[in-house]
Amino acid sequence: MARPPVPGSVVVPNWHESAEGKEYLACILRKNRRRVFEMEFHHVGQAGLELLTSSDAPALASQSAGITGVSHCAWPPLGLLERPVLPPPVSIDTASYKIFVSGKSGVGKTALVAKLAGLEVPVVHHETTGIQTTVVFWPAKLQASGRVVMFRFEFWDCGESALKKFDHMLPACMENTDAFLFLFSFTDRASFEDLPGQLTRIAGEAPGVVRMVIGSKFDQYMHTDVPERDLIAFRQAWELPLLRVKSVPGRRLADGCTLDGRAGLADVAHVLNGLAEQLWHQDQVAAGLLPNPPESAPE
Numbered sequence: 001m002a003r004p005p006v007p008g009s010v011v012v013p014n015w016h017e018s019a020e021g022k023e024y025l026a027c028i029l030r031k032n033r034r035r036v037f038e039m040e041f042h043h044v045g046q047a048g049l050e051l052l053t054s055s056d057a058p059a060l061a062s063q064s065a066g067i068t069g070v071s072h073c074a075w076p077p078l079g080l081l082e083r084p085v086l087p088p089p090v091s092i093d094t095a096s097y098k099i100f101v102s103g104k105s106g107v108g109k110t111a112l113v114a115k116l117a118g119l120e121v122p123v124v125h126h127e128t129t130g131i132q133t134t135v136v137f138w139p140a141k142l143q144a145s146g147r148v149v150m151f152r153f154e155f156w157d158c159g160e161s162a163l164k165k166f167d168h169m170l171p172a173c174m175e176n177t178d179a180f181l182f183l184f185s186f187t188d189r190a191s192f193e194d195l196p197g198q199l200t201r202i203a204g205e206a207p208g209v210v211r212m213v214i215g216s217k218f219d220q221y222m223h224t225d226v227p228e229r230d231l232i233a234f235r236q237a238w239e240l241p242l243l244r245v246k247s248v249p250g251r252r253l254a255d256g257c258t259l260d261g262r263a264g265l266a267d268v269a270h271v272l273n274g275l276a277e278q279l280w281h282q283d284q285v286a287a288g289l290l291p292n293p294p295e296s297a298p299e
Helices: 019-028 111-119 160-165 168-172 189-193 195-201 218-223 227-237 260-287
Strands: 036-044 072-074 094-102 132-140 146-160 181-185 210-216 242-243
Touching: 019 132, 019 146, 019 218, 111 132, 111 146, 111 181, 111 210, 111 260, 132 168, 132 260, 146 160, 146 168, 146 260, 160 168, 181 189, 181 195, 181 227, 189 195, 195 210, 195 227, 210 227, 210 260, 227 242, 242 260
Parallel strands: 094 146, 094 181, 181 210, 210 242
Antiparallel strands: 036 072, 036 132, 132 146
8 A cells, every 4th residue: 555645745735615615515515504415224134235336336245245135224315416516617527435434333433424424423322233335525626736526435334243243244345445444432442452453454455445544532532541642653653644533413503403514524624635635645656646655564
């Protein structure tokens, strides 16, 4: 895998807050509410799992892993759109990526994806019993060319128990994956100590895939089980991007009920920009357009 780029060297930071950026963000907002694009949940039954993907995605592990048996439930298509609609003057290219979200039970994988998609964050923890896929669109401006690209992130979230119980679940999640998001909780020391094992076990099988680490529940930092010195040591050993997210509920519009989509985007922009930056850089290196410096092994 290519060494991660310097933050802000690939994607223009805070571009989403500019007048130009807000024009593009309007296509994923409607009256300050986030638009829902694609969200599906795939139950695990005794016979196995059915993997369903969007119409423009390639066939995945349901064909190669011999997965049979069906139990599928789709989320209600509340204003469901296939993709953002831009006026002709601002039409742009779309770059699509599959992202597998990994972490111990209870660290906030489902909550993180909900925040990234502008959805309600579950108040009570319920472990995902199958595979949940969620599509998030994010426009970003490239530093080198000044081009704006619409990034389409398809997040795959699977419960830890299901991964352990069903052997085919992990291969299905990893098939054609472009990036791994490894989560730990600042309030769960064990989840942080589990990161090296996850990185070795999962990402070790896919050396060319982007890897990022996210610490959840950062707003509860006063009760942290993971001090700053340990984060510094982890960064030095693994040389991976490490971001932080809050667990507080999203801000509301004036009605007190509806999530404020624009404010929600501001809360997660650093994660979406980070993903866009890492994935675009990796593609440029893979295409031979950028040099690939040697990667240091973890100490």
